[in-house]
Amino acid sequence: xxxxxxILDVYPSDRVDYxxxxxxxxxxLLAGKDAIGVELRVVxxxxxxxxxxxxxxxxxxxxxxxxVIVGRSNDTALVTVKVSGTMRKALAIASSxxxxxxxxxxx
Amino acid sequence: MFVExxxxxxxxxxxxxxxxxxxxxxxxxxxxxxxxxxxTFRKLVITQNSTWKLRMxxxxxxxxxxxxxxxxxxxxxxxxxxxxxTINDISKNALPTKPQxxxxxxxxxxxxxxxxxxxxxGEQGLAFLRDLINEYTTVDELMIVISQxxxxxTDIRNPRDIIELIHVLSSINAAPLISDNPYELxxxxxxxxxxxx
Numbered sequence: 001x002x003x004x005x006x007i008l009d010v011y012p013s014d015r016v017d018y019x020x021x022x023x024x025x026x027x028x029l030l031a032g033k034d035a036i037g038v039e040l041r042v043v044x045x046x047x048x049x050x051x052x053x054x055x056x057x058x059x060x061x062x063x064x065x066x067x068v069i070v071g072r073s074n075d076t077a078l079v080t081v082k083v084s085g086t087m088r089k090a091l092a093i094a095s096s097x098x099x100x101x102x103x104x105x106x107x
Numbered sequence: 108m109f110v111e112x113x114x115x116x117x118x119x120x121x122x123x124x125x126x127x128x129x130x131x132x133x134x135x136x137x138x139x140x141x142x143x144x145x146x147t148f149r150k151l152v153i154t155q156n157s158t159w160k161l162r163m164x165x166x167x168x169x170x171x172x173x174x175x176x177x178x179x180x181x182x183x184x185x186x187x188x189x190x191x192x193t194i195n196d197i198s199k200n201a202l203p204t205k206p207q208x209x210x211x212x213x214x215x216x217x218x219x220x221x222x223x224x225x226x227x228x229g230e231q232g233l234a235f236l237r238d239l240i241n242e243y244t245t246v247d248e249l250m251i252v253i254s255q256x257x258x259x260x261t262d263i264r265n266p267r268d269i270i271e272l273i274h275v276l277s278s279i280n281a282a283p284l285i286s287d288n289p290y291e292l293x294x295x296x297x298x299x300x301x302x303x304x
Contacts (some may be wrong), residue, residue: 011261013133064268065272067264068226068268069233071261075261077260078180079124080267094166095161100127103123104260
């Protein structure tokens with residue numbers, strides 16, 4: 001199946017694992033039976049607080065919706081940087097675009 | 108270009124992040140209007156305990172009211188000073204009825220949905236948001252705008268993701284609700300106040 005790659009920035013940086021677990025829960029809840037047999041695939045995690053998640057193309061809308069919902073209960077910000085159609089491009093963007101929350105890091 | 112009509116902070120990094128996400132206009136619900144990064148307008152939000160502030164409308168660019176009952180809503184719908192009716196909680200008691208929504212459309216009042224406090228209620232909030240959008244998008248000519256309701260960095264989400272969420276919930280294209288509609292609302296409000304005459 002064709003995949004899409006979502007580049008996500010998480011703040012604070014150490015909440016990436018928490019965010020991924022929550023995203024998975026909400027993604028499954030929103031997608032319902034469409035998510036049976038589908039796993040969100042973590043392509044790469046960056047220490048700075050960035051992660052690339054792979055998801056089948058027809059289900060990307062559920063992942064993006066889950067992103068709006070997740071993080072509210074424990075003050076975590078997560079913002080989609082870019083959605084890309086190829087992993088190569090996603091990796092290139094993720095390593096070149098500045099971390100969205102860079103201005104908050106030293107506060 | 109996206110427009111945020113319920114911005115509760117003037118924190119510079121927050122504004123910079125909004126700008127990077129494609130926001131080009133904002134309405135501030137707090138004072139301190141010295142933001143240079145994007146054009147901002149001042150928004151007066153009337154609540155049950157602050158109706159006295161209506162006397163200060165001249166100092167603001169847009170005026171919204173968070174209704175606390177349907178009876179007061181009737182009064183505000185026909186009040187020329189009000190530009191939009193804001194919904195920021197999952198209480199159904201003060202939601203406009205269908206006839207009230209039609210009257211709002213006739214009077215040129217927009218309906219603003221501030222989604223952050225609603226989504227904070229989890230599944231219940233999502234169901235409420237879906238019902239709200241399904242209910243009011245069927246009212247002809249009623250302008251609906253969606254604001255995030257941003258008070259700090261953790262409230263910020265990518266507006267493109269919000270469009271996807273609304274589409275998943277109610278199958279409508281929410282792009283105008285977060286860009287063209289609020290833009291038009293600000294322009295209308297400026298005309299109404301005579302800024303452009």
